[in-house]
Amino acid sequence: MNTLFPIFVKMNQIQTLLVGAGPVGLEKLQAIFRSSPYAKVKIVAEQVIPEVWSFIVNQETIQIEQRSFEESDIIDKDLVIVASNNPDLNSKIRKLTIEKNILLNVADKPDLCDFYLGSIVQKGNLKIAISTNGKSPTMAKRLKEFFNEMLPEEIDETLELMQQYRDQLRGDLEYKIKHLNAITQDIVSKS
Incomplete structure (x- = not known):
């Protein structure tokens, strides 16, 4: 583990x-x-x-x-x-x-x-670190290549829009998290 x-x-x-x-x-x-x-x-x-x-x-x-x-x-x-x-x-x-x-x-x-x-996947502001717990750097490299191909180039534009929406949200932290979770769920399920 x-x-x-x-x-x-x-x-x-x-x-x-x-x-x-x-x-x-x-x-x-x-x-x-x-x-x-x-x-x-x-x-x-x-x-x-x-x-x-x-x-x-x-x-x-x-x-x-x-x-x-x-x-x-x-x-x-x-x-x-x-x-x-x-x-x-x-x-x-x-x-x-x-x-x-x-x-x-x-x-x-x-x-x-x-x-x-770790191996790093980066598309604009999105950064994903991959660790194999030191077991296989080559596997981490292959996963990096996979994610680089899979993630759309437009992901950074989506992140910018999400920040703008987040900045405009009013309410307590629980309210904001609930709304942001719903929106990101929709975005990820449509991909």
Whole structure:
């Protein structure tokens, strides 16, 4: 059973540390910025592939330091993502993040993770996160492709209309929820 609690984080309001700037680090960086183009990320890596340098050009919210990880790198960080194939470094960072109550994701090491990066389906303002509880990223990718094809392009227009209707509704919360549920039920059943 998947016991993960799904949340959507305002990455522009927190400080993220990315350790590693190889192909996996690039993948994590791209995933963050696809969903959160104003995320605040500091990258620390001994080696930085050219694609990472190209990606961060004109990205004002990314800092990069080409050097080894230091314990002080996690100071004032809210989230840490590690893209390293160094088990000793991964364990060291795991220990530090536990001590400091910082959430951690270590690429391809589910036992070291507090959270996973799921596959994301996005159509305008609609965003759906898919998790397989770390069991099968490839299945999540296939489901992402399925939902991308299934969801109509006009979904964002529908969401805009729903917000306008919601803003005009008068009454208490229970009344609003009842009316919005009825409307969304009609919309979904007609699809």
